[in-house]
Amino acid sequence: MTAPFELxxxxxxxxxxxxxxxxxxxxxxxxxxxxxxDVRVENHQRTVYAEFDEVELL
Structure with a gap:
């Protein structure tokens, strides 16, 4: 399987x-x-782990 996302x-x-x-x-x-x-929540950088189907490319 190839990854739908890249670094x-x-x-x-x-x-x-x-x-x-x-x-x-x-x-x-x-x-x-x-x-x-990494996402920004209330001016703090947070590391988030998400499944492929929980995110979409912008």
Missing amino acids: GDVVVVTRGPFVSLCGVVWEVDVDRSQVRL
């Missing part, structure tokens, strides 16, 4: 507690179908 991609979270936040992909785990991204 540095800008994505928006479409489900879960961080819905509608934008972030930058810093890690892609194809085996787990997950990405690690």
